[in-house]
Amino acid sequence: MAQAVPAEQKWWSGGKSPFNVEYGKLMMWYFLMSDAFTFGAFLISYGTIRFASNSWPDPNEVFQSFPGLGSGLPLLFVSLMTFILIISSVTMVLAVQAGHAMDKKSVVRNLVLTIIGGIAFLSCQAWEWSHLYHEGAWWGSNPFLNADGTKATTNFSNFFFTITGFHGFHVFSGVVINIIMLIMTLNNVFERKGHYLMIEKAGLYWHFVDLVWVFVFTVFYLV
Amino acid sequence: MHQDNNTEITFHHEYDREASRKEVVKITVILSVITLIELALGFWLYKSPGMSSFMVTLVKGVILILMLAKAFYIVAYFMHLKHELRNMIMTIVVPLLLFVWFIIAFLADGNSYKNLKNTYDPYHKEQSQKKVEKAEHGSKETDTKVGH
Amino acid sequence: MSQEVNLNDQVGAMTTHEVHHDEHHGHHHKETFITKYVFSQDHKMIAKQFLITGIIWAIIGGLFSVMFRLQLGFPNETFPFLENILGKWAAGGKIQPEFYYALTTMHGTVLVFFVLTAGLSGTFSNFLIPLQVGARDMASPFMNMLSYWFFFVASIIMISSLFVQTGPASGGWTVYPPLSALGDASEGSKIGMDLWLIAMALFVVNSLLGSLNYISTILNMRTKGMSMTRMPLTIWALFFTAVLGVLSFPVLLSGFILLLFDRHAGTSFYLSDIFLASTQKALPNEGGSAILYQHLFWFLGHPEVYIIILPTMGLVSDVMSANARKPIFGYMAMVGSMFAIAVLAFLVWAHHMFVTGLNPFLGAFFVLLTLLIAVPSAIKVFNWLTTLWRGNLRFTPGMLFSIGFVSLFISGGLTGIFLGNSTLDIHLHDTYFVIAHFHIVMGVSAFFGMFAGLYHWFPKMYGRYMNNTLAYIHFWITLVGAYLIFWPMHYQGLAGVPRRYLDFSGWESFNQFDGLNRFISIVTIMVFAVQLLFVFNFFYSIFKGRRVTTQNPWGATSLEWTTPINPGHGNWEGEIPEVHRWAYDYGKDGRDFIPQTEPISANESPESKH
Numbered sequence: 001m002a003q004a005v006p007a008e009q010k011w012w013s014g015g016k017s018p019f020n021v022e023y024g025k026l027m028m029w030y031f032l033m034s035d036a037f038t039f040g041a042f043l044i045s046y047g048t049i050r051f052a053s054n055s056w057p058d059p060n061e062v063f064q065s066f067p068g069l070g071s072g073l074p075l076l077f078v079s080l081m082t083f084i085l086i087i088s089s090v091t092m093v094l095a096v097q098a099g100h101a102m103d104k105k106s107v108v109r110n111l112v113l114t115i116i117g118g119i120a121f122l123s124c125q126a127w128e129w130s131h132l133y134h135e136g137a138w139w140g141s142n143p144f145l146n147a148d149g150t151k152a153t154t155n156f157s158n159f160f161f162t163i164t165g166f167h168g169f170h171v172f173s174g175v176v177i178n179i180i181m182l183i184m185t186l187n188n189v190f191e192r193k194g195h196y197l198m199i200e201k202a203g204l205y206w207h208f209v210d211l212v213w214v215f216v217f218t219v220f221y222l223v
Numbered sequence: 224m225h226q227d228n229n230t231e232i233t234f235h236h237e238y239d240r241e242a243s244r245k246e247v248v249k250i251t252v253i254l255s256v257i258t259l260i261e262l263a264l265g266f267w268l269y270k271s272p273g274m275s276s277f278m279v280t281l282v283k284g285v286i287l288i289l290m291l292a293k294a295f296y297i298v299a300y301f302m303h304l305k306h307e308l309r310n311m312i313m314t315i316v317v318p319l320l321l322f323v324w325f326i327i328a329f330l331a332d333g334n335s336y337k338n339l340k341n342t343y344d345p346y347h348k349e350q351s352q353k354k355v356e357k358a359e360h361g362s363k364e365t366d367t368k369v370g371h
Numbered sequence: 372m373s374q375e376v377n378l379n380d381q382v383g384a385m386t387t388h389e390v391h392h393d394e395h396h397g398h399h400h401k402e403t404f405i406t407k408y409v410f411s412q413d414h415k416m417i418a419k420q421f422l423i424t425g426i427i428w429a430i431i432g433g434l435f436s437v438m439f440r441l442q443l444g445f446p447n448e449t450f451p452f453l454e455n456i457l458g459k460w461a462a463g464g465k466i467q468p469e470f471y472y473a474l475t476t477m478h479g480t481v482l483v484f485f486v487l488t489a490g491l492s493g494t495f496s497n498f499l500i501p502l503q504v505g506a507r508d509m510a511s512p513f514m515n516m517l518s519y520w521f522f523f524v525a526s527i528i529m530i531s532s533l534f535v536q537t538g539p540a541s542g543g544w545t546v547y548p549p550l551s552a553l554g555d556a557s558e559g560s561k562i563g564m565d566l567w568l569i570a571m572a573l574f575v576v577n578s579l580l581g582s583l584n585y586i587s588t589i590l591n592m593r594t595k596g597m598s599m600t601r602m603p604l605t606i607w608a609l610f611f612t613a614v615l616g617v618l619s620f621p622v623l624l625s626g627f628i629l630l631l632f633d634r635h636a637g638t639s640f641y642l643s644d645i646f647l648a649s650t651q652k653a654l655p656n657e658g659g660s661a662i663l664y665q666h667l668f669w670f671l672g673h674p675e676v677y678i679i680i681l682p683t684m685g686l687v688s689d690v691m692s693a694n695a696r697k698p699i700f701g702y703m704a705m706v707g708s709m710f711a712i713a714v715l716a717f718l719v720w721a722h723h724m725f726v727t728g729l730n731p732f733l734g735a736f737f738v739l740l741t742l743l744i745a746v747p748s749a750i751k752v753f754n755w756l757t758t759l760w761r762g763n764l765r766f767t768p769g770m771l772f773s774i775g776f777v778s779l780f781i782s783g784g785l786t787g788i789f790l791g792n793s794t795l796d797i798h799l800h801d802t803y804f805v806i807a808h809f810h811i812v813m814g815v816s817a818f819f820g821m822f823a824g825l826y827h828w829f830p831k832m833y834g835r836y837m838n839n840t841l842a843y844i845h846f847w848i849t850l851v852g853a854y855l856i857f858w859p860m861h862y863q864g865l866a867g868v869p870r871r872y873l874d875f876s877g878w879e880s881f882n883q884f885d886g887l888n889r890f891i892s893i894v895t896i897m898v899f900a901v902q903l904l905f906v907f908n909f910f911y912s913i914f915k916g917r918r919v920t921t922q923n924p925w926g927a928t929s930l931e932w933t934t935p936i937n938p939g940h941g942n943w944e945g946e947i948p949e950v951h952r953w954a955y956d957y958g959k960d961g962r963d964f965i966p967q968t969e970p971i972s973a974n975e976s977p978e979s980k981h
């Protein structure tokens with residue numbers, strides 16, 4: 001449902017925001033649009049090369065290890081990563097909502113949880129990367145065969161490391177932003193300002209990172 | 224500076240924290256369930272190697288649709304877009320339609336590249352159909368590395 | 372400073388009540404040289420920074436074209452002075468083949484990105500958006516400052532690539548792989564190519580920071596009464612330009628990142644089946660597609676040409692309307708056609724790739740979508756012509772350049788219809804026909820729009836006029852020169868003369884154009900000299916030009932002319948004026964013009980926007 005709008009509002013007549021949001025939030029949204037095109041271009045390039053190849057490795061053969069449990073477990077580890085990111089998104093929403101209610105304690109608690117989630121995700125990614133590296137996969141090198149048993153080009157690893165790397169870089173920036181938000185909250189910066197809108201913008205960024213993972217997860221691990 | 228930022232916002236919401244919290248719980252459940260369904264479908268694909276190519280395409284299609292559903296819930300509720308003014312929603316959703324042609328044209332041309340190459344480079348086609356032995360785990364395949 | 376005294380005099384004479392608004396003047400703390408001229412957050416100063424950097428780039432980029440035109444016009448002569456400037460790149464006074472490619476590459480890069488993107492929309496978006504929508508500054512002045520400084524660093528890196536031992540990038544301004552991906556392939560593909568990519572990545576950041584600011588300023592910061600359909604067309608044009616930039620530049624960035632990996636990480640995104648002549652080795656790269664890069668590049672590259680031309684369309688509309696003393700014809704049609712152009716910009720990119728191995732069936736859709744662009748473009752042209760029709764024309768330099776813009780846009784646009792057809796493109800691609808087409812339609816005409824804007828808004832920028840006599844000389848020689856340079860190239864192109872060739876003397880079929888090439892080169896040098904005259908006029912007038920004595924020297928309706936002659940940071944003394952009408956009430960109810968700030972009176976004839 002859209003906002004309940006006072007009936008007589010002339011949103012476009014100037015002197016106010018036509019969307020009833022401050023410019024910073026607008027900028028964040030349009031920045032995310034832009035970033036969506038960056039990721040979109042990467043993923044579409046991946047799709048293009050896949051369509052241009054006669055065969056492609058089966059992700060379930062590649063990603064089938066879990067730390068401590070050995071191999072032969074497709075989809076398990078990535079499920080863990082996905083749920084970590086979903087949960088950290090939930091705690092971020094709760095932080096934003098706490099901000100709306102000017103509930104500093106809850107903001108702090110949920111931000112800390114979000115940061116832990118982000119670091120957990122990055123750790124998982126680090127483990128997966130190093131595991132694949134030890135199997136011989138890296139930029140410019142791919143030990144895995146195609147699904148039909150033919151020799152694969154290196155592009156499976158090339159795209160995997162580039163795109164998950166770029167996503168991981170976004171997660172990392174998100175964690176840094178959230179740490180800054182946490183410090184600002186603890187220093188009462190937002191209490192003094194009278195609003196927690198900054199947290200909302202950080203939240204948008206964080207959810208976008210989660211959103212990108214939805215796509216990366218699907219196209220690299222599932223289909 | 225002169226910027227009077229407070230004039231940008233016309234009115235503030237009555238904020239109902241309890242309702243928002245309920246919404247978050249609901250969306251979390253939905254996202255988790257969709258993810259589980261996706262994983263189940265993915266596992267099914269893996270476990271049935273003899274599946275007809277039509278079924279494979281169908282299951283993959285369903286997974287992609289579920290992916291879009293998840294994206295919708297994240298953007299609409301977690302990113303709160305559904306609660307913004309309609310015009311703002313439009314400025315964000317409408318430009319995303321550019322992805323339609325972006326994806327179709329790129330993938331179609333990728334496919335065409337494959338077909339052209341298979342047609343005019345028979346050696347390439349022959350090579351790409353040769354089965355090879357699976358390489359040993361843990362050994363880095365150095366011969367595929369590019370030496371500059 | 373004398374200017375500030377002058378400003379205060381003017382303001383004092385203008386408004387008497389403004390003394391009471393001292394509480395609004397929070398910024399009256401001392402501004403140092405650094406905060407005022409270097410790390411300035413005032414949109415007007417940032418605009419001037421973009422402009423002057425752009426002018427320097429334009430001189431450099433133009434000089435490159437003079438150098439390679441010398442080679443093309445006089446392939447058998449030697450020019451010892453070139454060796455003095457360029458050293459080994461012009462050994463014996465002749466431009467070396469590798470450096471010839473470097474010159475054309477840098478000429479394209481510099482003019483497309485650094486002059487006609489940053490120099491053009493950087494200048495006018497920054498300068499005009501807050502002034503014309505009625506805002507104190509951009510939404511985020513700090514980000515605006517960052518945007519310029521990213522551009523500055525990008526410029527420094529791009530310049531530095533000219534001085535590395537192996538020379539700057541030389542694979543053409545589109546830097547297609549595999550040439551650009553393989554350091555062994557040519558001198559210009561070594562470090563110069565990396566510097567090029569880094570500079571362009573920073574350029575993308577500059578564009579993004581700027582564009583986000585422009586969009587949110589236009590949406591959120593409009594003054595009371597300034598509804599979207601009361602905005603001058605310039606603002607609409609700059610708005611669409613910013614949207615194009617936000618959505619297309621990131622795709623280029625992705626393409627560049629993949630290219631960097633191909634160069635340095637041994638990946639094969641764009642590489643497959645390559646035997647390198649210089650090292651006599653077959654490369655192991657397999658599975659990539661060079662066409663993928665072209666798709667990614669042109670997904671930006673095509674919107675890019677509208678990023679260049681849309682701002683000038685807006686500027687020209689406003690300059691033309693003000694100097695024809697008539698409302699712009701078809702305001703809503705103008706906005707609608709700019710919107711249509713902005714949408715189509717994203718749908719037609721592969722028409723640059725008809726002969727590169729693109730699926731011909733897919734190409735047919737691109738032909739169709741490409742030809743559709745003729746519709747909004749024609750609407751705009753007809754509207755400009757109808758605005759001129761029976762107008763009370765004042766041939767100011769700005770007006771002349773606007774009319775010149777329309778002329779060039781028609782001439783260049785018509786050849787676009789040829790090139791948009793994939794069948795004709797088989798013959799015409801990579802010939803001088805293409806060179807002629809895009810130089811006229813987006814190179815020279817964008818420059819004309821930019822000049823129109825500069826002559827028109829110079830009084831607002833610096834509180835002085837530019838010299839008219841020099842401006843008229845500048846206009847006529849540039850217009851005639853532009854047609855003399857590029858018109859004959861159509862014939863060369865139809866005869867099959869390929870672009871990017873160093874020397875045609877070895878080809879019997881192209882020898883016939885020797886005289887013509889010489890002619891084109893001579894005209895190029897003359898036109899370049901006249902541009903230096905403009906640069907002289909520009910800088911001379913900043914300091915010595917005739918002073919502007921009235922607030923609104925052109926009798927224009929839009930908001931920027933309600934500010935003091937030399938507006939300070941914050942633009943308006945006192946309250947920001949409220950807007951009551953659109954920006955095109957010229958010649959209405961027997962009055963010469965009615966400013967946007969004037970309330971609609973009871974017995975006024977109704978607004979006619981459509």
